[in-house]
Amino acid sequence: MGLGSAETSSFMGDFLEKCGGYGVVDGGFATELERHGADLNDPLWSAKCLISSPHLVRRVHLDYLGAGANIIISGSYQATIQGFEAKGFSKEEGEALLKKSVEIACEAREIYHDRCTKDSLDFAENGSSERRPVLVAASVGSYGAYLADGSEYSGNYGDAVTLETLKDFHRRRVQILANSGADLIAFETTPNKLEAKAYAELLEEEGIDIPAWFSFSSTDGTNAASGDPISECASVADSCKQVVAIGINCTPPRYISSLISSIRKVSSKPVVIYPNSGETYDARSKQWIRTNGVVDEDFVSYVGKWKEAGASLFGGCCRTTPNTIRAISKAL
Numbered sequence: 001m002g003l004g005s006a007e008t009s010s011f012m013g014d015f016l017e018k019c020g021g022y023g024v025v026d027g028g029f030a031t032e033l034e035r036h037g038a039d040l041n042d043p044l045w046s047a048k049c050l051i052s053s054p055h056l057v058r059r060v061h062l063d064y065l066g067a068g069a070n071i072i073i074s075g076s077y078q079a080t081i082q083g084f085e086a087k088g089f090s091k092e093e094g095e096a097l098l099k100k101s102v103e104i105a106c107e108a109r110e111i112y113h114d115r116c117t118k119d120s121l122d123f124a125e126n127g128s129s130e131r132r133p134v135l136v137a138a139s140v141g142s143y144g145a146y147l148a149d150g151s152e153y154s155g156n157y158g159d160a161v162t163l164e165t166l167k168d169f170h171r172r173r174v175q176i177l178a179n180s181g182a183d184l185i186a187f188e189t190t191p192n193k194l195e196a197k198a199y200a201e202l203l204e205e206e207g208i209d210i211p212a213w214f215s216f217s218s219t220d221g222t223n224a225a226s227g228d229p230i231s232e233c234a235s236v237a238d239s240c241k242q243v244v245a246i247g248i249n250c251t252p253p254r255y256i257s258s259l260i261s262s263i264r265k266v267s268s269k270p271v272v273i274y275p276n277s278g279e280t281y282d283a284r285s286k287q288w289i290r291t292n293g294v295v296d297e298d299f300v301s302y303v304g305k306w307k308e309a310g311a312s313l314f315g316g317c318c319r320t321t322p323n324t325i326r327a328i329s330k331a332l
């Protein structure tokens with residue numbers, strides 16, 4: 001069931017309160033599948049595992065829950081009806097795979113909570129059996145993710161791609177994910193303002209009644225990946241009533257503090273950040289180049305600064321692991 005606009009506006013505040021003020025987001029999902037042996041050299045990238053290895057998808061979600069995540073993000077980042085159709089699936093089969101991504105995450109949450117109850121783990125110290133709050137966010141990767149050429153780090157879609165193109169591209173997927181049982185939609189690795197506008201208009205036009213966050217990628221600490229000022233991108237998100245958090249993901253840790261400050265200048269909505277390891281992605285070989293990466297200890301040493309800058313939700317993106325999330329959870 002969806003929320004009215006009054007409920008939407010307090011959704012994240014209430015959740016953060018239940019979490020004790022700060023929330024923990026999961027870590028790299030696709031790169032964790034790879035660490036477990038999945039080959040993601042495919043136009044569907046991590047969405048390939050929804051077809052070939054759903055057990056692995058569930059396992060990665062469970063690992064992040066075990067590490068302390070309050071929000072797990074579904075494996076639908078690069079799952080698009082268009083992408084599945086290109087692989088020979090029907091529209092209906094593509095839609096079923098999208099739903100499946102959220103169902104697996106919800107199933108993992110149930111398994112995790114059952115285990116906690118059984119083992120009496122995760123209980124509050126006073127002996128109460130209150131469960132750690134956990135939300136399932138349905139991932140929507142950008143149009144650039146679907147292109148599978150690393151465009152989510154450039155945001156250059158060319159002049160032929162208009163606001164309407166982007167809205168039409170995302171429309172059906174967003175409708176399906178909004179009715180999949182997810183608690184919110186995570187629009188991730190958004191590289192430009194145009195796509196943020198497309199999301200905002202789509203949420204409004206389609207009457208989407210579950211909350212959403214808009215998260216942007218950056219390659220310089222000031223702008224979204226396309227060069228659009230992050231303040232302008234965040235303003236688009238701020239004026240969308242379904243948006244309950246605004247943030248940055250899949251961006252090197254060294255750029256995050258200044259980006260949080262820029263967002264805070266234009267919005268009082270909670271800020272979510274889940275940086276990558278700082279390594280560089282080579283879209284052609286679909287491999288990570290181990291330069292400028294930070295080890296978990298360094299990553300976590302940033303958390304205090306990100307908190308000071310005004311973030312409320314903290315996690316990791318590509319090449320971070322359950323260890324990173326465990327360390328963030330401890331640090332908070």
Ligand SMILES: C[S+](C)CC[C@H](N)C(=O)O
Binds near residue numbers: 043146147
């Ligand atoms: C955030 S990037 C590492 C995701 C993968 C990209 N869309 C690709 O298909 O290569």
Ligand SMILES: N[C@@H](CCS)C(=O)O
Binds near residue numbers: 139318
């Ligand atoms: N939630 C996605 C984001 C990729 S940039 C993942 O972790 O694979």
Ligand SMILES: [Zn+2]
Binds near residue numbers: 249250317
């Ligand atoms: Zn990432």
